Amino acid sequence: MRVKVVAGGAIAVASPFAATEFLDDPAATAARFRDGYFLSGDVGAQASGGTIAITGWRS
Known part of the structure; x- marks a missing residue:
């Protein structure tokens, strides 16, 4: 699985x-x-180490 912001x-x-x-x-x-990516509706930010923090949601 690949995830990106x-x-x-x-x-x-x-x-x-x-x-x-x-x-x-x-x-x-x-x-x-x-x-090729699905936009989940989640909103977040990616740290320099690659960790993604989910900070909200939008429709």
Whole structure:
């Protein structure tokens, strides 16, 4: 599993075992998937050591 913090502090998650789209919902897919990552809705920050702290949530 790969996790990263992207623009605006959004937490993005990718895994070869995770979904890659919402079934029959291209609008939701476009809103929540970017470059192979799922935007979880969680917000956080990544420390220099790689640890990610979740600080909030947004829809």
